[in-house]
Amino acid sequence: MADLPILQFEETIMKAVEENTVVVIIGETGSGKSTQLSQILHRRGYTKSGIVGVTQPRRVAAVSVARRVSQELGVRLGDEVGYAIRFEDRTSERTRIKYLTDGVLLRESLSNPELDEYSVVILDEAHERSLNTDILLGLMKRLVKRRASNFKVLITSATLDDEKVSQFFSECPVVRVPGKLFPVEIVYSHERPVSYLESSLATALDIHMKEGEGDVLIFMTGQDDIDKLVSKLEDRVRSLEEGSCMDAIILPLHGSLQPEMQVRVFGPRPPNCRRFIVATNIAETSLTVDGVVYVIDSGYVKQRQYNPSTGMYSLDVVQISKVQAHQRAGRAGRTRPGKCYRLYPSAVYEDEFLDVTIPEIQRSSLAGSVLYLKSLDLPDIDILKFDFLDSPSPESLQDALKQLYLIDAIDENGLITRIGKTMAELPLEPSLSRTLMEANEHGCLSQALTVAAMLSAETTLLPGRSKNTEKKRKHDYLDLPDGSGWGDHIQLLQIYECWHQTNYDIDWCKDYQLQVRGMKFVKDVRRQLSQIMQKIAKGPLDVQTSRRWKESQQDYHNLRRALCVGYANQLAERMVYHNGYRTLGFKPQVVQVHPSSVLKPDDEGKLPDYVVYQELIATSRPYLRTVCAVNIAWVTPILDKVNKININKLSGGIGRIEEHTEENMSDLPKTDNVVAAVPDDHESKIQAARERFLARKGKK
DNA sequence: GAGCACTGC
Incomplete structure (x- = not known):
């Protein structure tokens, strides 16, 4: 700890902090900024007048950094040093240094916009530009003007981006702290690869034959490519084994892997052995693998982006930014000098790569963020003129306003409604918040709570793709509820009610290949949502899970109507002559129901005339994912409303x-x-x- | 009849 670079800069940092309200700290990996900045401020008395809060983009980081700081200060976690993440608040009245996710700080500022209890807020890892961090940057800019006398903001950012952040905060000072990385030699390819999979393979084998000890980290764009490269590597390495003096272990690493499998990567490495870790960009920031000396960087990443004119998301393989390339290379220099093989020429890096990654705020639907900002009810805030570090496009903001208007969260003048105000309290996307409120009016809140909770975790529920799971499964999918012909939302409800009937039996989940962790998460979310609904709605609520979906032949009429009201911005109409759908409310797109949906054609071979959908995403084709059948009678008034939208008025x-x-x-x-x-x-x-x-x- | 990078309240 004593040799952490940041400690040599204590005087410089403190001078800047004392003389300025906002300071940018540039600290590369290993500088100690995450653990030391808060302690320096603590030593210098900044925790006497309030809490020093440090935000992190990820939960694990908030917890692990808090734990380390509490050890360094020799206090119990939760006393002077604590953390707060969703479902877990380990702070007390004695807490002076508090680590928290940026999402939690946003929630806190909903009930306390001035953040009175904080004397300092440190936005750590701001260069990652998560949606939440960007919103916080805008809020902090406003807050430092109002609380200039007793409030400080520190922002940590990456080298390539610091001038912009400094400009954003009226040319605030920038303090540079060196990191403790070892030098990494960059090796460029002479030309673009024909196939980056083949180039990765060739480069990996080359390293294995010619280079000394050290693990190899290979960045790929997705699970398919990872699986392909892993099997190719296994074949080739085995045939090379006689020529090489080292054994090889080949490990895939991506988000869909069970955590237990991910852990294999972090265990001790056997002697005289080289590990090849084939990973997605999860290994860029979220997970750190010790022992990596060689990095192979394809220069690509799979990125999700939103098109506000069609309401469609797409997953595209795109070139990484210079910041990302730098981050990837840095993974080779953690334990000793390393090498990074870039599978592209240096001219491509210089001329084609963006300096920084396009921030999430310019790649996402902003309905939730706009509703959040509107609900803060700050007198001097105007959404379309809100001071973002990087503004979203006007189309994107207007799309958000339109969506919010259709679900009654704002009125025709763009002002937040009482419904909208309540919606913002719920940690859900606006469509689901609106569904809960409507369900509460029509006696089906308990069902809607279950649907909302299931959707909050849906991707982690169903079993991951794997060839071996088919045989192990005791029950076929047919044994799971099928949504009774109404679609996926209803199926999710039925699955949870079945699990509830077994008294939340873990083995039941295993039998049906439902992810246990995911289902537990759903239970937590449901409990949290129930509590919030009980707090914000007046009178007693029915939040108990129903036990008898099987006994009653219900048509889920009220629930589906509530979904229709909540998803008024995500409606589709079936085409007359086939089972394709046309989206309503956006520039019309012809789309198909995703094959994974439980919604199946009726006896006449037809799908329902109208559905609401959870997500519109283009992969190989545009698909509606997670759909629910709704009645035309509920749709008509929504379409009337769509036709009357005056975007000019909505924008104020x-x-x-x-x-x-x-x-x-x-x-x-x-x-x-x-x-x-x-x-x-x-x-x-x-x-x-x-x-x-x-x-x-x-x-x- | 196709498949989903990564986070978070």
């Missing part, structure tokens, strides 16, 4: 944009309007690169 009469031309109606994400309004060399370079990227996408 400002930020009006010109009518769309044919050209503007393309399917490509539009993120450049705001950027174009701020002529600036750095920005225009980003925009140019983005346009190249979009042009490439357009071709395929």
Whole structure:
């Protein structure tokens, strides 16, 4: 601890903090910023007037850093040093240093917008630019003006991005702290690879034959490629084994792996052995593998992005940014000098890579964030003019306003309604919050709570793809409830009610190949949502889980109607002659129900005329994922409302944009309007690169 | 009849 670089900069940092309200700290990996900044401030008396809060983008980081700081200070975790993450608040009245996820701090500022109890807020890992961090950056900018006398903000960022952050906070000072990384030699390819999978394989084998001890970390874009490379490596390494003096272990590493499998990567390595870890970008930030000396960087990442004109998400393989390339290379220099093999020429890196990753706020639907900001009810806040470090496009903001209007969260003038105010209290996306409120009015809250909780964890519930699981399963999927013909939301409800009937039996989950961790998470979420609903709704509520879905032939009429009200912005109408659907409310898209849906055609071979959907996502084709049949009688009033939308009025009469031309109606994400309004060399370079990227996408 | 990168309240 004593040799952490940041401690040599204590005086510099404290001078900057004393003379300024906001300070940017640039600290590379190993500088000790996450554990030491809070302790320095503590030593210098900043915890006397309030709490020093440190935000982290991830839960595990908040917990592990808090634990280490409490050890270093020799106090019990939860006393002077504590943490707060969802479902777990380990703080007390004595807590002076508090680690928390940025999502938790946003929740706190909902009930206490001035954040009175904090004397300092440190936004750690701000360069990752998570949606929540970006919202917090905007809120902090406003807050430091109001609480200038007794409030400090520290922001940690990466080297390539610090000037912009400093400019955002009125040219606040930047303190640079060196990291403790070892030098990493960068090796570029001479030309672009024909197949980055084959290039990764060749490079990995080359390292194994020619280089000294040390593990190899290979960045791939997805599970399919990981599996392919793992099996190819196993074949090839075995045939090489006689020529090599080292054994090889090949390990996949991605988010869909059970945590127990992920842990294998972190165990002790057998002697005279080299591990190949084939990973997604989970290994970029979330997980750190010790012993890595060689990194193979394909230069690509799979990224999710949102198109506000169609309401559609897509998952695309895109080039990484320079910041990401730097981060990946850094993974090779943690324990000793390393090497990073970039499977692309240096000219490609220089000319094509964006300097920084496009922030999440420019790649997501903003309905939830806009509702959150509106609910803060700050007198001087105007959403379309909210001061973001990087503004979302006007289209994206207007899309959010339109969605919120359709579900009654804001009125026709863009002002938050009482319904909207209550919705914002719920840690759910607006569609589900609205569904809960409607369900509460119509006596089906307990069912809606279950659906909302199941959807909060849906991706981690169903079994991961694996060839061996088929045989082990005692029951077929047919034994699981099937949604009684109404669709996936109803199926999720029925599954949970079955589990409830078994008194939450873990073995039942295992028999049905439902992920135990996921189901437990659902139970936690459901409990949390019930508590919040009981607090914010007046009078007693029925939140008990029903035990008898099987005995009654119910049609879930009220629940489906509540879903229709909540998902008024995610409606689709079946085409007349086939089972394709046309989305309503957005620029119409022809889409299919995802094959994984339980919704099946009736005796006449037809799907329901109208459905609401949880997600519209383009993978190989555009699909509706997680759908529920609804009645036309519920849809008609919504369509009337859609037709009457006056976006100009919704935006408060400002930020009006010109009518769309044919050209503007393309399917490509539009993120450049705001950027174009701020002529600036750095920005225009980003925009140019983005346009190249979009042009490439357009071709395929 | 196809498949999903990663987080978080």
